[in-house]
Amino acid sequence: MNETFDRLYNDYHATLFQFLFYMVKNRAVAEELVQEVYIKVLRSYHSYEERSNEKTWLLTIARNVAIDYLRTHNRRSSRWLSKFEFNKQNAKDATPLPEEIVMQKEEVQAIYHSLKNCTLDQQQVLILRYIQEFTVNETAEVLEWSVSKVKTTQHRAIKALRELLDDHTKTNLKGVL
Amino acid sequence: MSEKTKSLLSKLPDVKDHQSKEMIYQQVQNKMKERGNNMKKSKKRLTWVIPSFATGAVVVLSLFLLPGVFDQPDDQSESALTESSADSQPSNESATTATLDEEGKKIVEDPIGKAEDNNAGFVAEEVVAFEHYTPAMQPGTNSLVFSFPDQESLALIPLTFQVDSKQTLPEQIQEILSSFDANANGFGQSPLADASIDVETLNGSKTLVVDFPTPGDSLSSNESILVRNTTLWLADSIDAENINWKTNGEDGYMLGNFGPAEQSIEEEVAPYFLFETETDSRYLAKGSVLYGESATDLESVLSLMKDGDSQNSAYIPSIPEGVSIDSVEKRDDLAVVTFTEDSTFTSEEEAMETLEAIMLTAAQFGYNKVSFLNTGFEKVGPYSFYEAIEIPQSPNAISLSE
Incomplete structure (x- = not known):
């Protein structure tokens, strides 16, 4: 296993996953997004400048990944609701x-x-x-x-x-x- | 009361990831390997493609440049300028469509050139490309937008292909996929490469039909966005009002975690940024879709275009550092964009990139024309700043016939 991944996972995985989960409020989505975060992190780790805090650097990447997801997802949801107004009042989040x-x-x-x-x-x-x-x-x-x-x-x-x-x-x- | 709210927030539990460390690592490795393989494959092919492409480009350019050299015996500097410009053309320039640059303007001012223009209409139709930037498609051209991601799938670039109106949509798409070498131009495979694409017209209303051979349930969110946007932008470019998504002939298509793809086509607002490929070509690319307050007026979106896309570092600001916008004024369907007095574009090419990015962004707010003030130029490419400019049709014009 990649040494960088191993260390980052041990030190920050819980924080990253927690953040992603509360951002998207869906465990399955958070599980997928956290993989995307690691891909971006491992790709750009060589350019990571130590003058910034590693934890906040990772969280910034996670935040960007989550927002990217939410931007598309929220727009879709709001459009569906606006089309079927009668559903609005009874709309319940189906996410368990x-x-x-x-x-x-x-x-x-x-x-x-x-x-x-x-x-x-x-x-x-x-x-x-x-x-x-x-x-x-x-x-x-x-x-x-x-x-x-x-x-x-x-x-x-x-x-x-x-x-x-x-x-x-x-x-x-x-x-x- | 505030303290109670804060205390309740802090009681929200830790939610555990059900994936093991090994499972995540494996998934990450697989995805990275998959994306890396795509890149290596394209680089390998590039070594063979570029020389043949460049040779083709030189032949095509020679056809345009030789008559100019013979007809201007008294102006050595001008023909030298033309030649040096030809040397600097990029390998993909034969794929770009007509624009006028400073060379074009000089020929117009030259009486000999003018006489020739009047006879042949040569200047207005002359094909001259910028060194790195691919200009937008001008209005009134038969074209469609077919998008390609970069080789790492970090960005999606909408390319506008000039098409033969006598061909059907599947034939046009086939022509694009077989004639346009995405790898040689620094792109990855189109997200719709394996899909069957057609259009149905009922009572004058068009529906784009996209049929995928395999379900999209396992698409990542990034892949889902690439598929969705490529399809949406294609539908928009052919004036389709709906999209009929299919999986192996059956109605419906799942876009990964986003769920079922929706049939309607909604207007979206996104800033235009620049994207540079590994082959040093620059294209306009749409950044993340905006919603809420940031999508309400053109001025707000233009300020994002100067800052860059905070969500995606692959996108370069389309309004350069030395240029600032003083005001944006709305006059019916005309936007008057005034740059600050001290704004300076470093080249016509840079100005062309910025102006087209602004115009295409303005189009999303319903503007049909844009007037630019304080550009520092009288004319850039085909655009004269003495009058309002009609907004181009779509970004990154590619002609397959050249």
């Missing part, structure tokens, strides 16, 4: 929830579902900052943003997520009453 999420409390599941409804920029910041516990500087490096943009997006993301969670709770209550 991973067992790790199913086993969680309802409020954790609710936040997982609400996360999907944040903007892509907001989701990236929330995943990196709060699920993966990256620092603001690391997040800025991965996203190739300024630190202040990370802070502003983070603030708006938390606010948006809180509102989405409230909506989610109200909808569930209506169902009970």
Whole structure:
């Protein structure tokens, strides 16, 4: 086995997969995308400049791979929904929830579902900052943003997520009453 | 409340990859080997193809250049310019279609040349290629867009082929696949190379029919995008309104993890970038499709074209460093693009690349014409800056007949 792959896998695979999964919210897709990430990484590893942080460099590649996927996928989904408006209200994500999420409390599941409804920029910041516990500087490096943009997006993301969670709770209550 | 939201986020569990390390490594190796093999194969063939292609190009060019040399005995510098330009033509230039460059302009200003033009209409139809860049197809040409990826499948390049309108679509595609040597031009195999392609017309509405011999379930996301975009751009170029995707004669086609390919053709907005092949030829290529705020106006997309595609480093910014856009003004179907006073193009070729990239991007916003201000030129290629320019038909014009 390639030494570089072996080391990168041991050091960063869990982080990479975690990030990809929460970005695309589909285990099968994340499994395929992580392979694409390694292909890109192994191809360009010789040009990797050590002045940048290896972890954030890998995450930047993963982020680009995920966004590439989402751009096409999201457009397809939204187009289908706009064509069949009647489906919009009943539209449910057919992607099965991973067992790790199913086993969680309802409020954790609710936040997982609400996360999907944040903007892509907001989701990236929330995943990196709060699920993966990256620092603001690391997040800025991965996203190739300024630190202040990370802070502003983070603030708006938390606010948006809180509102989405409230909506989610109200909808569930209506169902009970 | 914010703290509770943050705390809930941190409780989201670690989701494990079900693939083992060995399994991933094997998959990665297989994919890299597969893509690497494609590259090696093409390089091997290149050594044989380039000399014959270059010889062909010299013969074709000689037919154009010799009459000019004989008719201009008093202007040694001009014929020398013509000759040196001929020397610098790339190996694939015989595949490019008509454009006018500075040489063309000089001939127009020369009374001897002018007399000859009036007799033969030679200047307007003269075939002159840029050293590296393949200009766009001008409006009113029978053509279709057939795309090829680079040899590592990192980029997809839409090539516009001039076609014979008397041929059927399958014949035209066959002609392209048999006459255009993708490898010699630095490209990989077309994603539609194995598909049967046809068109059906019902009540004046065209449907592109693409039938693949094998299912696409196992396509990677990258491969799925290549297949989808090649098909979509082809359908768009022949004015098809729908796509009938088939697998081995049966309706439907799975695009890997994207699911079933959809039949409708939607308008998309994507910035045009430059792509350079290993053979040093430059083409316009569409970057990642934009959605949301970044796709709402031409000015935003043009700013991306100066920055480059952050998602794909294979795409080079089509607006060079020394050039900035001051404003973009909308006047019905005309876009007025003003460059800043200090903008400088380093060559006509560079200007040609940028202007065509801007025009083709503007077309996606419904513009039919573009006026350029502060280009530093009166004319570049076939475009005069004294008037609004009609937007070219599609990028990267290739003529198979030359």
